[in-house]
Amino acid sequence: MLFNSSEFALFLPFSFLLYWFVFKKHLKAQNFFLLAISYVFYGWWDWRFLSLIAFSSLVDFIAGQQIEKSNTKARKKFFLWISICTNLGFLGFFKYFNFFAESFADMVTMIGMQANPWSLNVILPVGISFYTFQTMSYTIDLYRGQMKAEKDPVAFFAYVSFFPQLVAGPIERAVNLLPQFKIKREFSYEQGADGMRLILWGLFKKVVIADNCAIFVNEIFANYQSASGMELILGAVFFAFQIYGDFSGYSDIAIGTAKLFGFNLMTNFRTPYFSRDMAEFWRRWHISLSTWFRDYVYIPLGGSRVGKGRAVFNTFVIFVVSGFWHGANWTFIIWGALNAIYFLPLLLLGKNRKNTDTVAENRFLPNLVEIWQMGSTFALTCLAWVFFRAETVTNAFVYIRNIFNFEGSFFDLKRPSLIGYSLPLIIIFWIFIEWIIRKNSIENLFGDRANKLVKYGFYYAIVVIIFFFGAFDKSEFIYFQF
Numbered sequence: 001m002l003f004n005s006s007e008f009a010l011f012l013p014f015s016f017l018l019y020w021f022v023f024k025k026h027l028k029a030q031n032f033f034l035l036a037i038s039y040v041f042y043g044w045w046d047w048r049f050l051s052l053i054a055f056s057s058l059v060d061f062i063a064g065q066q067i068e069k070s071n072t073k074a075r076k077k078f079f080l081w082i083s084i085c086t087n088l089g090f091l092g093f094f095k096y097f098n099f100f101a102e103s104f105a106d107m108v109t110m111i112g113m114q115a116n117p118w119s120l121n122v123i124l125p126v127g128i129s130f131y132t133f134q135t136m137s138y139t140i141d142l143y144r145g146q147m148k149a150e151k152d153p154v155a156f157f158a159y160v161s162f163f164p165q166l167v168a169g170p171i172e173r174a175v176n177l178l179p180q181f182k183i184k185r186e187f188s189y190e191q192g193a194d195g196m197r198l199i200l201w202g203l204f205k206k207v208v209i210a211d212n213c214a215i216f217v218n219e220i221f222a223n224y225q226s227a228s229g230m231e232l233i234l235g236a237v238f239f240a241f242q243i244y245g246d247f248s249g250y251s252d253i254a255i256g257t258a259k260l261f262g263f264n265l266m267t268n269f270r271t272p273y274f275s276r277d278m279a280e281f282w283r284r285w286h287i288s289l290s291t292w293f294r295d296y297v298y299i300p301l302g303g304s305r306v307g308k309g310r311a312v313f314n315t316f317v318i319f320v321v322s323g324f325w326h327g328a329n330w331t332f333i334i335w336g337a338l339n340a341i342y343f344l345p346l347l348l349l350g351k352n353r354k355n356t357d358t359v360a361e362n363r364f365l366p367n368l369v370e371i372w373q374m375g376s377t378f379a380l381t382c383l384a385w386v387f388f389r390a391e392t393v394t395n396a397f398v399y400i401r402n403i404f405n406f407e408g409s410f411f412d413l414k415r416p417s418l419i420g421y422s423l424p425l426i427i428i429f430w431i432f433i434e435w436i437i438r439k440n441s442i443e444n445l446f447g448d449r450a451n452k453l454v455k456y457g458f459y460y461a462i463v464v465i466i467f468f469f470g471a472f473d474k475s476e477f478i479y480f481q482f
Contacts, residue, residue, distance in 0.1 A: 001044035002476060003253045004207055011041065016260055020187050031158045031181055034261070038163035042126070049125045052090060057160040059086045060135040061153055067142045068149035076143055083139035087132040094124055096328045127167030129325060133292055135160055138174035140296060147175050155181040164257040168250045168477055170268040170288035177265070185262030194443040197459070198256030201442040203470075204462050205249030209430055210478075211471035212423050213242035221389060225398065229405040236382040236403075239389050241427060244273065246478045247286070252442070271438040273381070274359050276373035278342040279352040281381060289325070293318050304347060315347055316340045326388070331396060335387040342380055358439045426469060 001008050015037045023029040043050045063083040070076045138159075141147050150156040159178045165171075220227055220235030227235070251268035258265045272284035282290050294303075301314045316337065323336020346352040359374065360366040366374065383400065390396035437445055446455045 001041050003250065003257075004203065004472070004475070007044070011037075012257065012260075019261060024187075027182075027184055028152075028154060030185065031152075031154050034163075034181075035154055035158040035161060038158065038161040038166060041163040042161060042166055045126050052125055052128070053131060053161055054157070056087060056090060056132065056135060057157045059083060060139055060160070061150070061156050063139050064142050064149040064156075065151075067139060080139055080143045084136060087136050091128055091132050094128060130169050130171055131160055131166060133171050133289075134174075137171075137292065137296070138178070141173070141175055147178075150174075150178060152182075162258070162263070164254040164261075164263075165265055168247070168254070169286075170251060170254065170266050171292055172265060172288070173292075177263070180263050187262065191259050191262070195256040195259030197443045197445075198252045198259070198441070200256075200459060200462055200466075202249040202252030202254075202256060204466055205245040205252065205430070206477070207470035207472060208426060208466055210242045210245035210249060211473070211475050212426075212469065213238040213245065214475065215471070217242050217389070221399070224395065224402060227402065229403045232399060232403045232405075236386055240273070240378070240382045240385050243385065243388070243478055244269075245430075250477045267441065271434050273378055274374055274435065274438050275377050276355045276359055276370060277346055277351070277377055278339065278380065279346045280355040281377060282339070282343070283356075289322070293322055297321060304352075308348065311347060312344060315343055319343065330393050331387045331390055334393055334396070335384050338384045338387065342384070361439075422469065426465065 001011060015033075019030060019033060023033045039050055042053065060083050063079045066079040067076050070079065138147075138150075142149055150159075155178070159174065159181055162172075162177070217235055217239045220231055220238075224232060224235070248269040255265045255267070266288055268286060268288050270284040270287070272281050275281035275284055298314060298318045301317060302310055303314060304311045306314070319336040319340035320333055321336070323332040323334070323339075326332045326335075343352065346354075359370050386399050387393070387396040390399060433442075433445070445458070
């Protein structure tokens, strides 16, 4: 079920009303109801996926019980590896089997031997990369002694399948989200209002920004061989806007929806395109994933508290693995490696923690140095996004080479004039609002003393823009494929 669909527009208020008016007095009944509607939400794509998430949840629930009961470290580690191998086994089979089979066949062919690649027609379960990482955090934290095992199977299964963030994050840690299923939840008007603001802003970013940018991105990337350099630059920039609007839009809707049900999810994006270097960018982009890799991969490898050579190795591991997490294609691996190359100079010079504050702190406008830093960081990010968006590595290199074709002009907007010529103005408006909220979030755009006419005028304006300029074609969110 898509957030930007008519089905969800009916599903959400129906679930909200039953949750607060029918099951309000019974915590276990609320949790069971959340579990039921989460399975309905997830099974809307393909009911066969439900058996996979249910089995994964069962394995991790039992493994968690055994880890806590075990008296020896070896026995604890045994059940931890059962959890990890089960989750990574599912992920590897459904997402990477064909990639490894085809890559092996290509390698054998390169050395002069004949190989027939064996591939399977496997459907990738929606959100498997997200919920497998979420459940692994539970057993790893149990093994580390950072939490207690959950005794209530309904609460645990509801935690794994919690529908707002199930298919595209944020990837919530068990230590943060699971305890919220154990405490009595009371409806809060303030929390509900914040949730609605986030949902509204998320829909704006998805259906107005991302989906309209996608029209031009798809056409430019499909014709990259004949497009001019200016058109290709526009395509890369529009894709940067598309993927940010799409993914952060989903996160906003997920966080806002969770608030409607009395839950608080972690912030997943903090205006990353206003970053002054790549280290700051990765502290602001897909925060739940980057911190997951930091805590469960990078730090156990030694992080940066080792020799320079090992620190460089660890950096490449974390970025390449992050790229591979996104998909079974060499384009994602190159994208990850390129970001590692961006990051290394900062690491080696000890400047990777330089920009930990907000750009233009206590100022409305940035200075010239900050403008240069943000512009150069955004340009490097757009260059890397070309590999992320391209179908093959060869296509990406040709795309980048053709950027330096200075013949021709900007892309001819052949789409309906209503959106074609209004989109740049809407993007400027969006960037302006993002700049204003760069230190907080959209629900804090107006203070308590703000004029109500201005406040509600803004929200109604967003509704009007969504109505007139939104692309309501039920397009899936980009990160559903991961």
